[in-house]
Amino acid sequence: MYDFSQVTSWIHELLLTIMPEWLAVTIECVAIGLILLTVYALLALFYIYFERKVCAAFQCRLGPNRVGPFGLLQSFADMFKMLIKEIIRLKNTDRFLFALAPYLVILASMLSFAVLPWGEGMQIIDFNIGIFFLIAVSSIGVLGILLAGWSSNNKFTLIGALRSGAQMVSYELSIGLSVLTMVAFAGTMSVTGIVEAQANMWFIFSGHIPAVIAFVIYLIAGTAETNRGPFDLPEAESELTAGYHTEYSGLHFGYFYLAEYLNLFIVSGVAALLFFGGWQPLHIPGWESFNNVMAYIPPTVWFVGKAIALSFIIIWFKWTFPRLRIDQLLNLEWKYLLPINLFNLVLMVIVIVYQLHF
Amino acid sequence: MANIQEKIAKQFPEATFEEGEILLVNIPDDKWHDLAQFLKGDETLHFDHLLTIVGMDWVDKFGCVYYLSSSTSNELLSVKVTTEDREQPMLQSVHDVWTIATTLEREVYDFFGIIFLNNPDMRRLFLSIDWKGYPLRKDYDMSPENNPVPRENERQEDVTYTYVKDEKGNVEKKTVTIFEPNDFVVNIGPQHPATHGVLRFRTAVNGETIKKIDFYSGYIHRGIEKLCEGLTYPQTLHFMDRMDYFSGHQYHHALCLAYEKALGIEVSRRAQVIRVLMDELARIASHCLFLGTYCMDLGATTMLFYTLRVREQILDIMERTCGARMTFNYGCIGGVMQDLHEDFVKDVKELLAVIPKNIKEYNELFIGNVIAKGRLEQVGNLTKEDAIAYGVTGPSGRASGWACDVRKTHPYSIYNELDFEEVVYTEGDSMARTKLRIAEIEQSAKIIEQLIDNIPEGEYCVKVPKVIKLPAGHWFQMVEGCRGAFGVYIESDGGTSPVRLKLAPPCLPLANVVDHLTQGSKIADLITISGSLDYIVPDIDR
Numbered sequence: 001m002y003d004f005s006q007v008t009s010w011i012h013e014l015l016l017t018i019m020p021e022w023l024a025v026t027i028e029c030v031a032i033g034l035i036l037l038t039v040y041a042l043l044a045l046f047y048i049y050f051e052r053k054v055c056a057a058f059q060c061r062l063g064p065n066r067v068g069p070f071g072l073l074q075s076f077a078d079m080f081k082m083l084i085k086e087i088i089r090l091k092n093t094d095r096f097l098f099a100l101a102p103y104l105v106i107l108a109s110m111l112s113f114a115v116l117p118w119g120e121g122m123q124i125i126d127f128n129i130g131i132f133f134l135i136a137v138s139s140i141g142v143l144g145i146l147l148a149g150w151s152s153n154n155k156f157t158l159i160g161a162l163r164s165g166a167q168m169v170s171y172e173l174s175i176g177l178s179v180l181t182m183v184a185f186a187g188t189m190s191v192t193g194i195v196e197a198q199a200n201m202w203f204i205f206s207g208h209i210p211a212v213i214a215f216v217i218y219l220i221a222g223t224a225e226t227n228r229g230p231f232d233l234p235e236a237e238s239e240l241t242a243g244y245h246t247e248y249s250g251l252h253f254g255y256f257y258l259a260e261y262l263n264l265f266i267v268s269g270v271a272a273l274l275f276f277g278g279w280q281p282l283h284i285p286g287w288e289s290f291n292n293v294m295a296y297i298p299p300t301v302w303f304v305g306k307a308i309a310l311s312f313i314i315i316w317f318k319w320t321f322p323r324l325r326i327d328q329l330l331n332l333e334w335k336y337l338l339p340i341n342l343f344n345l346v347l348m349v350i351v352i353v354y355q356l357h358f
Numbered sequence: 359m360a361n362i363q364e365k366i367a368k369q370f371p372e373a374t375f376e377e378g379e380i381l382l383v384n385i386p387d388d389k390w391h392d393l394a395q396f397l398k399g400d401e402t403l404h405f406d407h408l409l410t411i412v413g414m415d416w417v418d419k420f421g422c423v424y425y426l427s428s429s430t431s432n433e434l435l436s437v438k439v440t441t442e443d444r445e446q447p448m449l450q451s452v453h454d455v456w457t458i459a460t461t462l463e464r465e466v467y468d469f470f471g472i473i474f475l476n477n478p479d480m481r482r483l484f485l486s487i488d489w490k491g492y493p494l495r496k497d498y499d500m501s502p503e504n505n506p507v508p509r510e511n512e513r514q515e516d517v518t519y520t521y522v523k524d525e526k527g528n529v530e531k532k533t534v535t536i537f538e539p540n541d542f543v544v545n546i547g548p549q550h551p552a553t554h555g556v557l558r559f560r561t562a563v564n565g566e567t568i569k570k571i572d573f574y575s576g577y578i579h580r581g582i583e584k585l586c587e588g589l590t591y592p593q594t595l596h597f598m599d600r601m602d603y604f605s606g607h608q609y610h611h612a613l614c615l616a617y618e619k620a621l622g623i624e625v626s627r628r629a630q631v632i633r634v635l636m637d638e639l640a641r642i643a644s645h646c647l648f649l650g651t652y653c654m655d656l657g658a659t660t661m662l663f664y665t666l667r668v669r670e671q672i673l674d675i676m677e678r679t680c681g682a683r684m685t686f687n688y689g690c691i692g693g694v695m696q697d698l699h700e701d702f703v704k705d706v707k708e709l710l711a712v713i714p715k716n717i718k719e720y721n722e723l724f725i726g727n728v729i730a731k732g733r734l735e736q737v738g739n740l741t742k743e744d745a746i747a748y749g750v751t752g753p754s755g756r757a758s759g760w761a762c763d764v765r766k767t768h769p770y771s772i773y774n775e776l777d778f779e780e781v782v783y784t785e786g787d788s789m790a791r792t793k794l795r796i797a798e799i800e801q802s803a804k805i806i807e808q809l810i811d812n813i814p815e816g817e818y819c820v821k822v823p824k825v826i827k828l829p830a831g832h833w834f835q836m837v838e839g840c841r842g843a844f845g846v847y848i849e850s851d852g853g854t855s856p857v858r859l860k861l862a863p864p865c866l867p868l869a870n871v872v873d874h875l876t877q878g879s880k881i882a883d884l885i886t887i888s889g890s891l892d893y894i895v896p897d898i899d900r
Binding site for chain 2: 055058059060061155156159163229230232233319320321322323324325326327328
């Protein structure tokens with residue numbers, strides 16, 4: 001009903017009638033890039049507002065309420081402030097690497113954006129190893145963080161970056177394994193394939209026990225991967241001021257800030273994709289009329305809605321729990337999550353082989 | 359007290375005694391170290407807690423008055439050691455008897471230039487490294503040309519000095535390095551959110567593990583003790599709000615008690631009740647703030663707002679009566695500045711009604727949290743012996759099993775009539791220190807409950823002379839501040855302003871013990887430990 005690929009192919013045909021194919025593809029790429037950037041920026045602004053309001057509610061406060069109705073324009077005001085701020089250049093830093101780091105971080109999250117299933121046919125690239133690509137590109141971010149910490153020539157940023165490196169490399173394992181569990185269940189690495197396999201029932205329900213375990217682990221590891229509380233050690237403000245991005249200002253700092261919120265969206269988006277059916281509406285077998293009503297809601301709304309709901313949980317963590325210590329953080333990963341995850345993978349294989357799922 | 363005197367006289371025939379509210383022992387410098395060891399080592403005397411060292415300049419001679427206390431009998435004793443050498447005054451160090459003396463002697467050196475032989479760290483404590491002269495000496499040159507405002511960065515040294523006397527009696531100055539050459543030293547502070555003020559920890563780390571901390575203070579030193587020497591007695595009271603700004607009421611109380619003791623003024627019952635009520639309200643507010651900021655240091659930002667809710671309510675009560683939310687300036691010689699606000703009783707009852715609910719919430723949200731337990735339990739273990747040796751009083755000392763509440767050990771005002779418990783835990787870790795403060799909130803609420811319905815009628819301030827002159831002599835008074843025992847020493851020559859006003863704050867020992875507690879733990883534990891000790895920097899830098 002809402003197949004977006006009809007729209008894209010129509011645009012492609014239209015362009016082909018008036019220009020050669022190479023030009024058409026170039027124009028399409030530029031257009032997609034621009035749309036991506038806009039969506040990226042708008043989502044980040046939304047998330048900043050969203051987190052502020054949620055955190056205010058937890059803390060018996062009102063949150064932003066002065067700029068625009070309900071403070072809606074506060075994020076825009078903050079964005080413009082960030083854009084016009086001076087980019088401070090420091091002495092004795094590695095200029096090139098210092099400037100490169102924020103771009104690497106933002107590059108990683110933008111590339112991950114490419115495989116998120118926004119709706120039926122609404123994906124920038126859809127190929128057979130989509131999930132694998134996602135895991136690969138999202139790891140580029142840690143490189144940017146390490147570079148940022150190193151090139152700032154500051155002891156605090158260096159410690160922050162090393163913490164971050166240890167943390168992200170460790171938790172990548174958990175993310176990878178819990179994703180692998182779900183890939184094994186779906187039988188495909190293609191994002192479209194995974195989403196379509198959940199047309200009748202979401203994986204979190206059909207995969208029951210191992211899927212729930214995988215989801216919980218994914219959520220914990222995902223929170224750690226995005227450097228958010230209670231795993232925000234790399235930028236623990238009470239210990240390391242602002243961690244690896246202490247020395248950044250203006251737009252460069254803005255990039256880190258943006259990437260942090262977008263990573264939150266990506267982590268929740270991937271969780272929605274793997275466990276909650278991506279853009280698939282909620283279908284309950286046997287309830288035909290209910291399913292029909294659900295199908296009327298556009299897939300994009302479903303996907304974004306699920307992602308935001310999951311982000312809410314991650315935000316809830318952050319504003320409730322105290323921060324872990326670095327050794328406790330690594331213990332949690334290597335001594336608990338990793339063994340559980342390996343066991344869970346075996347459990348999932350048993351479930352698949354003996355057809356124990358719904 | 360006579361017993362103590364006999365014992366000392368038997369061992370040290372050269373000692374002379376002065377009777378007074380606290381027995382004063384005069385001892386020549388060469389016998390002082392032996393006496394110190396005797397006082398601490400003797401089983402019946404057992405003076406194991408060094409309260410403070412009061413540096414003194416009596417113009418004809420320099421000296422120190424040591425205030426000692428026994429953790430078993432709570433007996434107090436003072437010892438006076440003097441030297442007549444004005445060029446290079448030297449005294450024996452007692453740092454090996456009482457650990458806290460290392461730092462307290464540094465403070466005396468900083469202000470009087472008295473060198474303590476064998477003290478391993480004879481640097482200035484508060485003033486900058488290039489400061490000329492010793493400000494608390496009576497012949498100190500105050501002219502701005504002597505110490506102009508620096509236009510360059512403060513010079514830094516990575517070495518300290520120690521003075522040792524060899525067999526021939528020559529004093530040799532030795533240089534000691536603070537850090538090893540290849541140490542990775544991270545500068546935490548003075549501008550750092552976790553130091554709770556402008557305090558600086560130079561931290562040598564090995565990866566995430568702390569090797570050594572060099573604690574560096576003095577960034578907001580205002581010279582309150584020096585300023586007081588030029589002010590009248592009522593004027594000196596105003597500084598009490600500006601040290602530990604959460605214990606303003608208690609500190610006022612201490613100085614007022616000392617002055618009233620010297621003048622022989624009897625304070626009305628009403629004023630005493632009001633003072634105790636205010637002290638305990640301030641204690642609740644302070645502990646609430648501790649809990650909030652501590653949780654924030656550990657990353658649980660939401661707790662701050664839940665604790666500030668209670669604190670706000672208390673500050674509103676204070677504002678109505680005292681007219682201020684921070685620097686209350688409420689106590690005065692003879693009573694309090696003004697009478698209670700008419701809504702005071704009603705407001706306090708409202709506060710008492712919400713406290714149990716809030717404490718339940720704090721316990722559920724933070725104390726019971728598994729991450730909080732992991733961060734706090736068995737972190738920064740302080741044994742009872744170390745707590746006494748380092749002079750760690752207040753909630754932090756009581757969490758280590760040392761019953762050191764001045765309200766119980768040396769009751770002042772009406773505390774001995776009140777029914778409250780001295781909470782003492784034995785674990786000595788950060789969790790115990792946190793839980794103890796929550797328990798103290800309950801105890802303070804209990805005290806307030808007993809008094810709030812029984813505020814007697816009467817005058818809130820008795821008549822005192824227009825010009826206040828203390829008779830010649832010296833007095834010492836302790837109270838329990840929010841962070842530990844706070845002591846005041848006054849010496850008067852009969853004039854309108856003190857010859858010497860020494861303030862012994864609880865926070866200097868607290869900050870001093872951080873190095874001892876953090877060795878071998880993680881950087882994150884530095885925040886946990888220093889936060890749980892809850893020092894206030896203006897109290898260290900007076």
